[in-house]
Amino acid sequence: MASDYTTTGGGLKLKGAGVDKKKKKKRTKPADASEPTTTDIVKRTLNPEDTKSPGRSLSPDVAEQAIRESGGRKKTEAEKRHEEYRRKRLEEKLKREGVKTHKEKVEELNKYLSGLSEHHDMPKIGPG
Template sequence: MAGKDAYSFKPGGSLKFKGGESPVLAGKKKKKTKSSTSKDVARRSEYAEDAPGSSSKGKEREEPDQVDDAALAQRSSGPAKTAAERKFEEVRLKRMAERVAREAKMSHKEKVDKFNRDLENQTEHYDLPKVGPG
């Protein structure tokens, strides 16, 4: 019966981390605040200079509506893509459009009818012929 006594002890409670206080008892960790770098400060001051009502710099900027779609798509896609990546994306979009157009031609009822016709035409190779007496 010594084996039974070895497994009779059941410790309770949650696991403890080594060292220091438990984060539950100490409270939540404080979030670190980002320090503003000199680049951020320069951008903010530049933006303030280009604010509406400023002189000729505001007129030189393009209106957001005048930006062409290709440039916008290139900027929003992240880093510049290589020629192969652009070609791959074009072919993928073209194939997807073709597939959607092909699937949109048939209604659900037509798809079910076609599926049933195909099943009727298949050979029933899973049916085993009866062998032997009986």
């Protein structure tokens, strides 16, 4: 009876799927290798541009922290104009349409959909 319920072990294999190789385990580096050497320190001190601009540092975490400490990212003139133009458009839209509740928006959409021909027929949204 035991032979009726025997199964093979392992995961399922799909047709056409590539051969999966086992990933090699990464070895941890000794503590001595993580300490900066004197040549690294000399290279950092000789290149002052890297210390001035936080975006050029090797680690993104360090760059992000430096930007926060320096008072935020400076926007270019084009970015400032874009933000201003976007804010003005939003204000104009709010003045023109006013603040509508979700129910009012749904009613307006249903009214618009009822005016369309059958070619554009869509079911009405919401109750009613």
